[in-house]
Amino acid sequence: MDINWTSEQLEFLNCTAPLIRLRAFAGASKTTSLEGYSRKHNRLKYLYLAYNKAIRDEAKKRFPKNVVCATTHELAYKGYRAKYEHKLEGGLRLGDMAKVLNTNDWTVVRAVVDTLNNFLCSPLETFHESHLPMVKRMPGSQMPPSFIENVFKSAEYLWERMIDPEDTSVPLLHDGYLKMYLLSNPDLSRTYDVILADESQDLNGLTLALIKKQSCRKIFVGDRHQELYRFRGSDNALDDPDLDDAVDLRLTRSFRFGPATAALANIILSFKGETVPVIGAGARTKIRSTLDSDAKRPALLHRTVMGVILSALDYTAAGKKVFWIGKIDSYQISSIEDLYWFSEGRTDKVKNKRLLKEFSDWHQYLTIAEETKDREMVRAIKIINAYDDLEARLRQMRAMTVNEEDKADIILATAHRSKGLEFDNVALMDDFPDPLDPQMDHGSREDELNLLYVAATRAKYQLAVNQVVIGLMREHAYKVKMAAKQAQGV
Numbered sequence: 447m448d449i450n451w452t453s454e455q456l457e458f459l460n461c462t463a464p465l466i467r468l469r470a471f472a473g474a475s476k477t478t479s480l481e482g483y484s485r486k487h488n489r490l491k492y493l494y495l496a497y498n499k500a501i502r503d504e505a506k507k508r509f510p511k512n513v514v515c516a517t518t519h520e521l522a523y524k525g526y527r528a529k530y531e532h533k534l535e536g537g538l539r540l541g542d543m544a545k546v547l548n549t550n551d552w553t554v555v556r557a558v559v560d561t562l563n564n565f566l567c568s569p570l571e572t573f574h575e576s577h578l579p580m581v582k583r584m585p586g587s588q589m590p591p592s593f594i595e596n597v598f599k600s601a602e603y604l605w606e607r608m609i610d611p612e613d614t615s616v617p618l619l620h621d622g623y624l625k626m627y628l629l630s631n632p633d634l635s636r637t638y639d640v641i642l643a644d645e646s647q648d649l650n651g652l653t654l655a656l657i658k659k660q661s662c663r664k665i666f667v668g669d670r671h672q673e674l675y676r677f678r679g680s681d682n683a684l685d686d687p688d689l690d691d692a693v694d695l696r697l698t699r700s701f702r703f704g705p706a707t708a709a710l711a712n713i714i715l716s717f718k719g720e721t722v723p724v725i726g727a728g729a730r731t732k733i734r735s736t737l738d739s740d741a742k743r744p745a746l747l748h749r750t751v752m753g754v755i756l757s758a759l760d761y762t763a764a765g766k767k768v769f770w771i772g773k774i775d776s777y778q779i780s781s782i783e784d785l786y787w788f789s790e791g792r793t794d795k796v797k798n799k800r801l802l803k804e805f806s807d808w809h810q811y812l813t814i815a816e817e818t819k820d821r822e823m824v825r826a827i828k829i830i831n832a833y834d835d836l837e838a839r840l841r842q843m844r845a846m847t848v849n850e851e852d853k854a855d856i857i858l859a860t861a862h863r864s865k866g867l868e869f870d871n872v873a874l875m876d877d878f879p880d881p882l883d884p885q886m887d888h889g890s891r892e893d894e895l896n897l898l899y900v901a902a903t904r905a906k907y908q909l910a911v912n913q914v915v916i917g918l919m920r921e922h923a924y925k926v927k928m929a930a931k932q933a934q935g936v
């Protein structure tokens with residue numbers, strides 16, 4: 447590698463401690479540095495654990511042969527594939543689980559499914575109070591003991607059926623075989639000398655426990671400000687007390703963007719109490735309230751899937767070709783098409799027949815959405831209610847979707863999906879909530895600031911900020927002014 451390494455990078459490359467924590471800001475050469483490390487210490491065998499398949503595939507292209515790149519799920523799945531392939535699914539459907547549990551109390555069903563999902567992501571071997579979700583805006587642990595007992599019993603019942611290969615009524619989830627893998631105490635140190643845990647801030651308790659158990663060298667890499675999946679059971683593994691013994695190193699120079707974006711990132715992070723500054727060592731990024739009209743192929747980053755779909759419907763209706771980060775179908779468009787026909791009573795047009803088995807009619811769908819506040823269901827209802835000509839718009843949207851980024855007029859993504867990517871020109875859309883809202887709880891505020899930081903650090907040349915970011919800039923300027931006045935004793 448022909449790189450003029452910075453002093454921060456060199457410190458990492460020369461570190462051979464058994465436990466290393468490398469904190470790297472957005473675009474601060476994390477992957478380049480890991481690659482440099484595995485080339486420098488090239489007699490060692492490495493396992494690079496990627497957060498998702500896209501990151502794994504990128505890593506496979508970059509890392510040398512002494513590095514095996516895998517997702518944790520992939521690592522675990524090998525041992526369970528033959529036994530469970532036929533009953534593997536992405537999630538538990540509330541309607542199906544209600545049938546298995548023989549109840550139509552949707553509050554209970556929701557609580558049981560959430561408890562089971564939380565159990566799957568946690569390192570604990572048995573169900574515990576910490577797995578209970580919020581129930582009717584109240585911590586589950588404050589619900590009556592009989593309710594809690596019932597939820598635990600039912601969640602345990604579903605778990606037993608989930609791991610029974612013969613039982614196809616309760617599917618095995620991806621986190622289910624990962625849980626079984628961890629409970630089997632695998633020894634990765636027999637095969638690898640070093641584990642590189644990328645995006646460590648997003649590791650859930652289960653994966654963190656798996657890595658911590660290994661006796662080989664462990665390098666945890668990440669950025670606590672890019673933690674985006676707290677809701678999936680992760681809680682900033684980089685700050686785990688067991689990592690207090692690690693050698694702490696940093697990468698603060700971002701080569702993606704220039705000083706203006708770095709200054710903006712520092713403003714956003716100041717609201718989280720960060721005091722170490724990001725340094726913008728890349729090309730000069732221009733910051734605007736709207737993108738210049740000649741800004742080519744802008745990436746429009748949204749807070750919500752609903753925002754992405756609404757933009758897609760509007761832009762394609764105006765004749766623009768769109769490219770979806772993560773492919774169109776991962777935005778649940780086909781379920782919206784199905785639900786549209788379902789809401790019209792045209793069950794013959796519904797492609798996924800499960801929908802017809804799960805709900806007797808549209809009215810029942812609306813009732814269950816109202817009772818469970820299920821995000822997917824609520825989102826679908828909003829979109830269906832938003833347009834009179836939805837069918838024609840959905841058709842146009844599919845027709846104007848392109849599969850290659852360079853054929854598009856516009857790139858669409860959520861901020862979540864933009865993580866790890868970079869674009870020449872980026873616009874932050876107006877569906878982000880305001881982290882200055884006093885009604886927002888602390889955890890949500892941190893999540894929203896993280897998302898804004900991730901989204902704002904994707905642009906190389908031009909970034910259009912939204913009203914929420916402008917609000918943060920104003921508030922920051924005001925705070926700086928007040929602090930200066932105070933210092934002068936005014």
Ligand SMILES: Nc1ncnc2c1ncn2[C@@H]1O[C@H](COP(=O)(O)OP(=O)(O)OP(=O)(O)O)[C@@H](O)[C@H]1O
Pocket residue numbers: 449450451452455470471472473474475476477478479701702866867
């Ligand atoms: N010492 C250096 N001098 C100049 N450029 C560098 C140096 N180190 C890395 N870079 C460049 O910085 C860019 C970003 O590096 P890299 O892809 O490793 O970032 P990253 O931290 O993995 O990004 P992200 O985490 O946001 O995906 C690359 O183009 C890389 O070649």
